[in-house]
Structure formats: structure tokens, C-alpha cells
Amino acid sequence: xxxxxxxxxxxxxxxxxxxxxxxxxxxxxxxxxxxxxxxxxxxxxxxxxxxxxxxxxxxxxxxxxxxxxxxxxxxxxxxxxxxxxxxxxxxxxxxxxxxxxxxxxxxxxxxxxxxxxxxxxxxxxxxxxxxxxxxxxxxxxx
Numbered sequence: 001x002x003x004x005x006x007x008x009x010x011x012x013x014x015x016x017x018x019x020x021x022x023x024x025x026x027x028x029x030x031x032x033x034x035x036x037x038x039x040x041x042x043x044x045x046x047x048x049x050x051x052x053x054x055x056x057x058x059x060x061x062x063x064x065x066x067x068x069x070x071x072x073x074x075x076x077x078x079x080x081x082x083x084x085x086x087x088x089x090x091x092x093x094x095x096x097x098x099x100x101x102x103x104x105x106x107x108x109x110x111x112x113x114x115x116x117x118x119x120x121x122x123x124x125x126x127x128x129x130x131x132x133x134x135x136x137x138x139x140x141x142x
Contacts, residue, residue, distance in 0.1 A: 025074065027136045030066040031129055034094065038125055041098055044105055045117045053102055066091060066128075079135045087135075090127030097121045 043049035069075045070088050079087075097120050104113035 025069070025139075027132045027139075030064075030069070031132050033064065034066070034125060034128055037098070038121065041101060041121070042117065045101065045110070045114050047110070053105075064095075067095070075135065079131075079138060083131050083134050086127060087131035090124050090131060094121065094124035094128060097124055 040049070041053075044053050070084070070091055075087070076084050097116060101113045101116050101121060104110075104116065
């Protein structure tokens with residue numbers, strides 16, 4: 001529901017500020033970055049790539065741009081607390097699950113790595129995309 005410029009919506013953010021935030025935050029780009037990482041990890045899981053893959057950075061959800069937005073004060077005012085919590089939990093799970101998948105691959109357990117990749121990891125990414133879609137839609141209503 002579009003409101004008149006200068007009138008605050010239910011989040012307490014006026015439409016002009018939402019418009020500015022929509023241009024400064026590229027929620028699509030941070031979603032795409034996680035999709036690219038999933039694709040890259042998928043190549044490792046399926047054995048179609050031979051590059052070294054270090055698990056340490058993947059397990060740290062605060063090092064990517066989305067993680068810094070979640071942990072900082074950027075996204076919280078843009079969405080309802082439930083959406084922020086869902087995004088935060090899904091994002092943390094995405095990174096932790098990726099770290100576990102890499103550990104399983106390094107231990108030679110491709111079967112468990114594949115199962116985790118196809119189930120938990122995919123589910124965590126879907127949750128991230130869903131939450132970002134909700135936030136992006138709220139910013140688009142400006």
C-alpha cells in the first residue's frame with residue numbers, strides 16, 4: 001500500500017527514506033551472492049571442481065555484506081521483527097551448514113555432504129531469499 005510522501009508507514013520510515021534505502025541497499029545482489037556461493041559449493045559436493053575450499057570464512061555469517069547488515073542497524077528498521085529474526089536465523093544456518101558440508105567433504109563423506117547440501121542448505125537459502133523478498137517488497141511500496 002503506497003502512502004503519501006513524508007507520511008510514515010507502519011515501520012516508521014517515510015516513503016522518501018524507503019526510496020533512498022532501496023537505491024543504497026541492493027538486496028538482489030546480496031541474494032545473488034549467496035546463490036553463487038551455493039552453486040560453487042555444489043560443484044564441490046558433486047566433485048565437478050578441484051579448487052581448494054577453505055571452510056573457515058564460510059562458517060562466519062557476519063563476514064559477508066548481508067551478515068553485516070543483519071548484525072548492524074541497517075535491516076532491522078526495514079522489516080517486522082519476525083522477518084528480521086527469520087532472515088538472521090536462516091543466514092546463520094546457511095553459513096554454518098556450508099561449513100559442515102565442507103568438513104564432511106574434507107573427511108571424505110560425500111554422501112552426508114550431498115544430503116546436507118540438498119536438504120538443509122537448500123532450505124536455508126530459500127528462507128534467506130523469502131525474507132529478502134519480503135523486505136524488498138516493503139521498500140518497493142514507496
